[in-house]
Structure formats: C-alpha cells, structure tokens
Amino acid sequence: MPAHTRCGVLLVNTGTPAAPTPKEVRKYLGKFLIDKRIAPMNRAAWWLILHLFILPSRGRKSAAKYEAIWTDEGSPLNVGHEKLVSGLSAAFGEAGFGNTVEVRYAMSYSEPTISASMRELKDCGCKHLIVLPLYPQSAYSTTGAVHDGVERAVRKIKWDGTYELIDNYHDNLTYIKALAASIKHAGFDPESDDVILFSFHSIPLVDIEAGDTYELQTGASSLQIASELGIDRKRWTIGYQCRFDKGREWLSPYSKDVLARWAESGVGRVFFVCPGFAVDCLETLHDVGDEFKPLYFEKARAAGRPVSDDHFVYVPCLDRSKAHAKVLYEVTSPYVGAWLDD
Template identity: 35%
Template sequence: MNEPVKKGVLLVNLGTPSEPTAKGIKQFLQQFLHDHRVVDMTRWLWCPILHGVILPIRSPKVAKLYQSVWMEEGSPLMVYSQRQVTKLRQQLNMPVEMAMTYGEPSLATGLNRLLEQGVEQVVVLPLYPQYSATTTAAAFDALAKACKPLATLPHLTLIRDYHNHAMYIKALADKVRQHWAEHGQGDYLLCSYHGIPQRYADNGDIYPQHCQQTTKLLGEELGLDESQFGMSYQSIFGREEWLKPYTDKTLEALPGKGVKKLDVITPAFSVDCLETLEEIAVEGKETFLEAGGESFQFIACLNDSDAHINMMAELVRGAELRR
C-alpha cells in the first residue's frame, strides 16, 4: 500500500523592503521594477530611467513613508503575512511557508523550506484575490525559476484567483459590517484596487473584470444599491493611462456629489501595507477632507482574521480535491 503524499502550502505575496531606509527601498524597487511583468518597456529605454532617475529620487521619499507605517516587528506586510502562516499551519495541521515574489523569503527559499520538511505536493496560493499578469503571473514566473534547479519536482497545484469565492466575499462583508458597528455607516463605500496600465488590460489582462465582479458581489452581500458603493484604482505610476477611475480623482469628486461620510476598503490587498496604511488611510483621507468631505473611515484589510484564514484553508482543501 502506497504511503500518503505529504502536502504543504506556499503562501505568496508581493514582497517588502527589509528595512525602511533608502538603501532597503532601492534594493526592493530595483528587483520589483526590473520585472517585465510589471514594466514591459524595452530594457535599453527603461533601465537608464530606472537607475538614473527613479531609484535615486524615489527611494529616499518612499523610505520616509515606510518609516511612518513600520511596526515594531517589521514591515506591516511581513508581520501580517507571518501571522497568516502561523494561523494557517494550526488550521490545516500541515507545513505552511511564506514566500515573496520580490525580496525575502523568496519563492526558492519558501519552496525549499517545504521540501526540507518532506513535502511532495505543494499548493501554491498567491494572495491576490483578483488575477493580474503583474502579480499572480509574476509569482508563477518566480516559482518556475525556483523549480529550475530541482532534479525532482514536487506535485504543484496553483490557485490562480479567488475574486468571487463566497468565503472571500463574506469575509470582506463581515469586515465592513464590523467596522460599521463600531464607527457607523458612511454615505458611500469605495472599493479601491491597485491599478495597472490600461494597455495591459487592452492586451488581455482580466484584472479589471475581476475587480468589477468583486465589487458587485460585495455590494450585493451588504445589501447596498448602486448609489451607495463603487470602485476605483490607486497607486498610479508614470505618465501613461492606467485603469480608471483613479482613486485620488474619485476622492476629490465625491464630496461634490453629496458624499460627506466615506468608507474605503481595499479588496485587492490581503494584508495592510504601505499602499493601504499610508496611501489610502493618510493621503486619501487628506484628499477627501480637503475636497469638502467630513468623515473618512479606512477599513483595514482581512489580514490574519479568522474569516480570512478559514477562507485560505478552504481554498487549499478545494485545490487538493481537484487533483
């Protein structure tokens, strides 16, 4: 009788600088912005811009922003990711490791940690609810590179997305309801997603359709009508057109449309990070209030909440059944 195959889980997120310094930020951005999935410009044109302009100017500025959200244990993204790993291990009673597409622990590090524990089948869960080539596919690229030196590959089960999974939508809705119970319900709920260039979507990236469906399902789960919720895209970078509407422009316009009390949630982010804690909770709040808004409430990410961990466990179990 064959012995059962030992299974393990590899949680994947984007990555984070190792320290909130210009040096740490530069090292992280250099790897991140060199990825063709993220910036697809011709290298001879992009590299001089990246190394000659963007990294020297942007790194010190971003370092100051990271310092404002850095936790005692480290980067928020890393801290919450480690908590997710700990809780999911307990929930599934199997090896679970964390890996980052950029920075450490890398996909190779995370995969090797599982293999060292005798894992033969790996369920790979990139924590991007909505698929995009810039995030999910980039993680799979890094996984393929990590597998290249291996003489024997483990069985790999890849979870592509979960943008419309019932437990994900319910976890988001419960997070909103909990926030409303503690702080009161605003006039409008804005779902802010990380943006990608419009050109990527024109070339076939299904990310905007996933964001739209998540927003629609969340609104339905909360019993909101179309006048009470909407969506936008944040973190715009460079001069080309990105997915619209832009979050900053939306925040500027909403008070003029009668929205004085605003709630904002960021469904594309599985853990709080610079883009949620600083760009939305601080900068976004300033933009909205300066435009005439009266109350701005940021709703935290799912992070290591029980509902989030339960959803991850269900995704892993479902992936195992599909083998």
C-alpha cells in the same frame, strides 16, 4: 496517499524592503520595477532610467513612508504573512489534516524568496505544492509574476514533485462574506446613506487590451460584496490607486478622483475598502491615511461642507485575522484534499 506524505501550501505576495532605509528600498524597488511584467519599456533603456533617475529619488521618498508604518516586529507585510501562515496551519490541523500539510509564505521581490520557501517545503518532504498568490483578483503583473517565480524556483532547486497555482479567488463565497462582515464591523450601516469606495491597485490598460481579466474580476468582487451587504448600485463605486508611472494609460477611474467628486457633491460617510489587498501594506497603511483621507477632507472643506473624522472610514484588510485564515483555508483545502485523496 500515505498519511506521512506531505502537501505544501505556499502563499505568495509582492514584497517589502528589509528595512525602512533608502538603500534597502532601492534594493527592493530595483528588483520589483525591472520585472518584465512591470517595466514600461525595453529592459536596457528602462534599467538606465530606473537607476539614474527613479530609484535615487523614489528610494528616499518611499523610505520615509515605510519608516512611518514600520513596527517593532519589522515590516507589517512580513509580520502579517507570518501570522497568516500560523493561522492557516492551525486551520488545516483543526480540520483533521494532521501533519500532512506544511504552510509557508514567500515574496516575489524580497525575502523570503519563492525558491527559498519551496526548498524548505521540499526538505519537509512535500511531494506536491499548492501556490496561492495573495491577489484575489488575478493580473498579468501580479499573479503572472508569481507564476514566473515558481517556474524559476522549480528549475533552481530541482523541485521533483508536482505543483499547481490557484489563479484567483475573487468570487469565493467565504472571501465575499468575510469582506462584507469586515465592512459592517467598521461601522457601515446598510440602512443609512453611508457609501463605499472599493479601491483596487490599478494596472496598465495595455494589459487589459492584451486579454487581462483583472477589471472584470474587480467588478465581480465589488458587486458580490455589495449584494452581500444588501445595498444598491448608488451606494458604492470602484476606484483604482497606485499607478507606477505616468507614461502609460492606467485603469481608471482613480480613487482620488472619485473621492474629490464625492467631497464636492456631498455624500454620506465614506467607507474606503481595498478588497484586492490581502494584507495591509504601504499602499493601505500609509496612502489611505496620509493621502486619500486628507484629500477628501480638503476637497469637502473647499466645497463648504463641514467634515469630521468619522466622515471617512478606512476598513482594514483581512490581514492576519481568523476570518482571513478561514478564507485561505476554504480556497486551498479543496486542492489539498483532491491531491491527498489521489
């Protein structure tokens, strides 16, 4: 392959409102929740329920949450991805790929769109595209939605190159080691009575019944991280958070229920880890500190247990760290190298 031929790497996540206002939140959620992979019923009925009842209320409530985590630079999710693009680009450069690799990011339901980022890569001369959904554990509702978006973008921009999508990286050794290191860095002591709650985004049970392997992947990731830390099964468990609705059965146990049980029974320090979230976002920056942690302390006090702030420790996502850029490089570079060597 000629040295000037370029390969594009596209990192894709769910999305974020353009601003922490009810209007922008409604706009974002309207695109997100109408997706066929997310909607709980037929499109026509769901559209009416969504726009008449759900969005007016959730738009206001979610806007207040987004306002609490918003930064001077903008949405934490977008800022994190911009930093990741820079870090991954630098990693490819340091590895000797020169100017043969272009890295961009996109969102399934917000800006920058998948089609816009793919057009940029096309205009840069990219002839092949590696798409990495930033969901270490793939699911019908997440990785599947990225696949849909890429296929639409291929038609829209008349992409004339080749492309491939990396389904998951839940057992990538660099990913496992990076998460284990981040847990230790947060203060977890493998020789103490500290415990870990691995909290993942929940998905509808109907997806699992249809063949989704998400639950198997969350279990495998958690087991490997625990093994890397050298702790036994009594020291960790798995929970799920962020149900979209209450009309369907969702993958459980719910993280809130696990925390309530631990608070009442008494355990060591709780380390709350979100291995399925690549970049810190509303579900981690707001929900953990403003919902999960207060719940744990409330239940502990009700059970007569003394608590202090260090009894609950949130372990941040890998986010924009150099360790995360290294993970993404290790995941994508074999695909890039294989294509450039053809």
